[in-house]
Amino acid sequence: MSNPEIRxxxxxxxxxxxxxxGRAGERLYLSQSRISQLLRALESRIGGRLVDRTSRRVRLTPLGEQLxxxxxxxxxxxVETIDGVREAARGVGGVFRIGFQGTANDPFMRAVTAFRDGHPDCAAEIVEIPLSDPFGAVLRGEVDAAVVLMPVRDDALVLGPVFSARPLTLAVSDRHPYARRPGxxxxxxxxxxxxxxxxxxxxxxRLAQAPAVTPGGRTIPAGPAVSSLQEGLALVxxxxxxxxLCDPxxxxxxxxxxxxxxxxxxxxSSLALVWHRNHETARTRGFARALADVTGAAR
Structure with a gap:
């Protein structure tokens, strides 16, 4: 029996x-029928079903999970080896642009340093992205990856290491009645x-950053909407x-x-590294590893 083809x-x-x-096809720029055709060819080579498909769900068979x-x-x-060799053949490491929201905190900057040390031929640039558009720069290709506030629920994005889970605080004016409370x-x-x-x-x-109701179901009044953290603190x-805001x-x-x-x-509140599903590179995976190593997050 012949070996499987890479596709x-x-x-x-x-x-x-x-x-x-459908989403698997979009990810590979193939039609849904072509994905089905490739799957059937692979199952034929292996000699068993890899996927169970019904009108409601798709799931791997035990054989598929093993594979x-x-x-x-x-x-x-x-893939990473080929990417690395290709970059070495070009003689340049390129530029890797990393976005961040709010503040470039210590774990993030230590990960950037570790990445630069491990990829001396790659210029790592950090770019601040707007609070009002956490995913746009990644989706538009303006940055290669970004550290953003959770949650992330976009099928076009890969969710990388999740880190810096910290309690929330409420920023209020020092004239507000809550300002005198310990919590x-x-x-x-x-x-x-x-x-x-x-x-x-x-x-x-947006609702995760400023919920409309309390956990008990009480309405939380909506205040002004802002496009940056600095603007929000000015209104506070x-x-x-x-x-x-998280306490850091x-x-x-x-x-x-x-x-x-x-x-x-x-x-x-937690932070996460995200990147575009269709634009993943060896540099993306390298920075994800550096961030996971620095923060102890699961890869």
């Missing part, structure tokens, strides 16, 4: 990742308009509302006119 393996791995024939577990790391290693519960947010995020950020992401100082950001932007009050009862 069959690519189609299987894309389908294993997406569990959807995926062994094939994925080997395939990634091959508040999430239900207390019903008594403070929350400054939200405007612009191109998806609604689910003007007593136009409160703003939810609160420490970084500490101000005599702003109080940062710990909030209990809300999920922690």
């Amino acid at each position: 069959e393996l690519e189609a299987f791995l894309a389908l294993a990742d997406e569990l959807h024939f 995926h577990a062994g094939l994925r790391p080997a395939f990634d290693a091959i 508040i519960d999430a239900e207390d947010l019903a008594g403070c308009p929350l400054i939200g995020v405007s612009g191109a950020a998806p609604e689910y992401w 100082r003007a007593d136009r509302g409160g703003m939810l 950001t609160a420490d970084y932007y500490g101000s005599h006119a702003v109080a940062f009050v710990p909030v209990t009862g809300l999920p922690e």
